[in-house]
Amino acid sequence: MLSDNLTLERGIARAATALADHGVISALARPSSLADEAYHSLLLQLDMNLWKVGDKLPTEKALGESLGVSRAVIREALARLRADGRIETRQGAGAFVSDRSKLAAFRTDHANSDTDPLKQELEILELRQIVEAGAAELAAARRHETDLANIRTALEAMLESVAKRSDGSAHDDAFHNAIAQASHNSQIAKFVEFLGAQFSNSRKATWDDIGYGVGIAAVGQSDHSAIYKAIELQDGAKAKRLSHAHVQRAIDRVLLRMNDQKVE
Amino acid sequence: MLSDNLTLERGIARAATALADHGVISALARPSSLADEAYHSLLLQLDMNLWKVGDKLPTEKALGESLGVSRAVIREALARLRADGRIETRQGAGAFVSDRSKLAAFRTDHANSDTDPLKQELEILELRQIVEAGAAELAAARRHETDLANIRTALEAMLESVAKRSDGSAHDDAFHNAIAQASHNSQIAKFVEFLGAQFSNSRKATWDDIGYGVGIAAVGQSDHSAIYKAIELQDGAKAKRLSHAHVQRAIDRVLLRMNDQKVE
DNA sequence: AAGCGTAAGGTTGTCTGACAACATGGCAAC
DNA sequence: GTTGCCATGTTGTCAGACAACCTTACGCTT
Numbered sequence: 001m002l003s004d005n006l007t008l009e010r011g012i013a014r015a016a017t018a019l020a021d022h023g024v025i026s027a028l029a030r031p032s033s034l035a036d037e038a039y040h041s042l043l044l045q046l047d048m049n050l051w052k053v054g055d056k057l058p059t060e061k062a063l064g065e066s067l068g069v070s071r072a073v074i075r076e077a078l079a080r081l082r083a084d085g086r087i088e089t090r091q092g093a094g095a096f097v098s099d100r101s102k103l104a105a106f107r108t109d110h111a112n113s114d115t116d117p118l119k120q121e122l123e124i125l126e127l128r129q130i131v132e133a134g135a136a137e138l139a140a141a142r143r144h145e146t147d148l149a150n151i152r153t154a155l156e157a158m159l160e161s162v163a164k165r166s167d168g169s170a171h172d173d174a175f176h177n178a179i180a181q182a183s184h185n186s187q188i189a190k191f192v193e194f195l196g197a198q199f200s201n202s203r204k205a206t207w208d209d210i211g212y213g214v215g216i217a218a219v220g221q222s223d224h225s226a227i228y229k230a231i232e233l234q235d236g237a238k239a240k241r242l243s244h245a246h247v248q249r250a251i252d253r254v255l256l257r258m259n260d261q262k263v264e
Numbered sequence: 265m266l267s268d269n270l271t272l273e274r275g276i277a278r279a280a281t282a283l284a285d286h287g288v289i290s291a292l293a294r295p296s297s298l299a300d301e302a303y304h305s306l307l308l309q310l311d312m313n314l315w316k317v318g319d320k321l322p323t324e325k326a327l328g329e330s331l332g333v334s335r336a337v338i339r340e341a342l343a344r345l346r347a348d349g350r351i352e353t354r355q356g357a358g359a360f361v362s363d364r365s366k367l368a369a370f371r372t373d374h375a376n377s378d379t380d381p382l383k384q385e386l387e388i389l390e391l392r393q394i395v396e397a398g399a400a401e402l403a404a405a406r407r408h409e410t411d412l413a414n415i416r417t418a419l420e421a422m423l424e425s426v427a428k429r430s431d432g433s434a435h436d437d438a439f440h441n442a443i444a445q446a447s448h449n450s451q452i453a454k455f456v457e458f459l460g461a462q463f464s465n466s467r468k469a470t471w472d473d474i475g476y477g478v479g480i481a482a483v484g485q486s487d488h489s490a491i492y493k494a495i496e497l498q499d500g501a502k503a504k505r506l507s508h509a510h511v512q513r514a515i516d517r518v519l520l521r522m523n524d525q526k527v528e
Numbered sequence: 529a530a531g532c533g534t535a536a537g538g539t540t541g542t543c544t545g546a547c548a549a550c551a552t553g554g555c556a557a558c
Numbered sequence: 559g560t561t562g563c564c565a566t567g568t569t570g571t572c573a574g575a576c577a578a579c580c581t582t583a584c585g586c587t588t
Contacts, residue, residue, distance in 0.1 A: 035541085059568060069543090070543045070544075071543085071544090072336065072339075072542065072544090075336075078569095079340045080344060083344045083347070089570095090550080090568090090569080092552080092570090093568070094551090094567095094569075101437070101464040102461060105348075105370065105371050105458075106370040106458040107368060107370075115450075123451040123452070127452050127455060130395055130397075173365070186379075187384070187387040188387070188390065190370065194367050194370040197349070197364060197365045197367040200366070297571090299570085324540070325539085335572085336573090339540090339541090342540095353540065355539075355578065355579050356539055356541090356580035357539070357580050358539060
């Protein structure tokens, strides 16, 4: 595992992708780039505690040889690990594993993707539920007129989408982001935006034909209206409760899918 | 601004750091690396919407010439932007600005650091308050015996630190992380750990001589004990309320510091 | 005139070699 | 034992080259 040759893996991945393009395989290891694979390979070894905090990683030259790639590729992988706060490098000395108090970035994707995708989606939704409910509560207390106008704009755009039975996921995002903005806490706003981006694929389900058939879009819309009114009336407790319940619907849908999956 | 020469800036930054080392200047632009500066330069231009979503960035060669650095440096900066989901690159085509729905990493540091550091700390604390309160509520509902044991271990280590008036910040971290782990939601656990890491410097104040003098450590300890008991008794509402109040104390201390700052 | 295949040039991905900047350990001088 | 210097190793940066790939334009066919 340590001395794997990436070019070999890459060849296999390429072949797999070629098959996938023909519909033979659904979604496996992407070919991406050598640097990407080196990054994930090193990240995996870091997550497995192959090296302890403070330990010195092999030299760039050694890493390149063990993975069968050039130093430039290794350097890009190390640069990303450094940007995430996983390692620190000192010119002339080497690269060292940094302790957890240096973490500089939060990502939702697992290097070891052995976890069930649905479970991961569920976990992110729970985190989203907590943060968005808190954001709504703050928004009710701090919203200005301009904030209300922004939320209303997104709300009306969504109403129009529902009426036309078209995809309103972009406006859905805008609605939740506008509420987060109304909290007047830029970190919360940025984080809500980030969490929203983690669902760019799965959330579409609410707005496609199936979603309209089941009536998800309509129910979500009445949720949204109620949340807006609570924020407008500065009823923080209500905004929090409604927002929490709104995300709970999405959670319940994921739980249903998980049950369906187990039955098969 | 666009055609700045990084080597020039670097020279100035080096000189500034040299002065700082002699105590003349406190903390200014770090010299770091050329790639680091190129990354922040590009990030700043992206945040200022210099290019619209989908626009093509200048070629690596052009970027390198405009910043006065080699292509290798530019490539490292672009690699980091790509890892954050800010841009996408296609071999043979170029680098393109991606839309916000591709965000792949959450960071608390601002590229445009024109914001008050205290305000930023306040905003992160508010986010932390929301997430940790939610995590405590879930922990109360889902904790196993092993989770309780982990929390208790950290709690007792902190008690010992308080008794010895030594630095217990590491155990403080461990306590909050253990609660987040007890939520049995790995994303929440990871995020709480990440937020904790954003305070590696400022949180020490609770545990130094001043903190002991004011009694912050002691008060925090009674908070911790109460939170633990609520989780043990599976009283989610209480755990949530106590955790919220606990972080509120830290928020209030920051607000005090902000007032002191305004007076000067 | 419209469609299509091909060739040319441009751009990113990767490799190689080189040198500068810095760190570390050992050795010699005191 | 301590100090200072030097050889060696490592990371940071640069330059050039080629492969893989994309885009565009040109010329040919229909």
